[in-house]
Amino acid sequence: MILVIGGAGYIGSHLVKELVVSKKVIVLDNLSTGHLSAIDNRAVFVEGDLGDRKFLDEIFTQYPIDAVMHFAANSLVGESVIDPCKYYQNNVASTLTLLEVMLKHNVKKFIFSSTAATYGIPNVHIINEDTITNPINPYGQSKLMIEKILADFSKAYNLEYVIFRYFNAAGAFESAEIGEKHYPETHLIPLVLQHLLGKREQIAIFGSDYDTPDGTCIRDYIHVTDLARAHILGLEALLDNKVSTETYNLGNGLGFSVKEVIETCEKVTGIKANIALSDRRDGDPARLVASSEKVFNQLGWKAKYQLEDIIKSAWKWHEDEKF
Known part of the structure; x- marks a missing residue:
């Protein structure tokens, strides 16, 4: 049985949809940002907090867990600056509690959802x-703290893990049963689509004078289903003892500018956006694009969906939100 932490959230729920096809799955989520209706009904659901050691101990005692996949985290960059305690408590301290309980129950295979934010502002193309x-x-x-903890735990306790650092997850499940819905929403594609649906008066472009072809920031967008399938490949490799301590980037290797994303949204929907140009935001690098060569060579993973596919699936979801 596979324990998915944060399986009611955006990425976690899409992973569960794919994983229940081949594995028995238990989802743990406190529903602080996730949605109960997003959890596939073929999975067992337990509501609780990741930092509750007694609760975790009960779960690992009750269920025969073979591996843990961890998606639960606070993830708003701006909020993390204003309230770092919340981020270190939930993202680091609670994860440390989880790892301790795993080791107590001799569960030593772990998939960790990390982020491109670990790179900061890289000076590479x-x-x-x-x-x-x-x-x-x-x-x-x-x-990054958790990544370092995992490396130390591997050396000391033989914990085996796969870390996935990914960039801009987007899109929705093919059937539009589940999709991207955050409070507050900060991601570009859903913001644009909400605007085109009349839920926002305009869409802001923060900075139009970057050293890029059209002057706007370039980012790497990847379909959430592609992400889910990468995690399953990583899980299978761990369970089959083909990998033990690996870190992979997940991206499309291309990158699209803010203007390109807005134009593609306009093309898919047939609706013209009302754009407002604003000043740059502090800490926004001109370009963030990932190489996925390593994960392709080792796990055979490659992004299947392109930008227009991503936006089409997201638009289908946003037109008829299920929750």
Whole structure:
């Protein structure tokens, strides 16, 4: 049985949808940002807090857990700067509690959802796994701390893990049963689509004078289903003892500018956006694009969906939100 922490959240719920096809799954979520209706009914659901040691101990005692996949984290960069305690408590301290309980019950296979925020503002054109990590906010710091803890735990306790650092997850499940819904929403594609649906008066572009072809920031967008399938490949490799301590980037290797994303949203929907140009935001690098060469070579994973596919699936979801 596979324990999915944060399986009611955006990425976690899409992972569960794919994973229940081949595995028995138990979802643990406190529903602080996740949605109960997003959890596949083929999975067992337990509501509780990741930092509750007694509760975790009960779960590991009751269920025969073979591996843990961890998606639960606070992930708003701006909030992490204002309230770092929240991020270090939930993202780091609670995860440490989870790892301790895992070891107590001799569960030593772990998939960790990390982030491109661990790289900070890299000075390279394409980011690979050897690019220096230098996070510039508590959110990125909290994720990198866990990465370092995992490395130490591997040496000391033989914990085996796969870390996935990914960039801009987007899109929705093919059937539009589940999709992306955050409070507050901070991601570009859902913000644009909400605007085109009349839920927002305009869409802001923060900075139009970057050193990029059209002057706007370039980011790496990846379909959430592609992400889910990568995690399953990583899980299978761990369970089959083909990997033990690996870190992979997940991206499309191309990158799209803010203007390109808005234009593609306009193309998919047939609706013209009302754009407002604003000043740059502090800490926004001009370009963040990942190399996925390593994960392709070792796990055979490659992004299937392109930007227009991502936006089409997201639009289908946003037109008829299920929760």
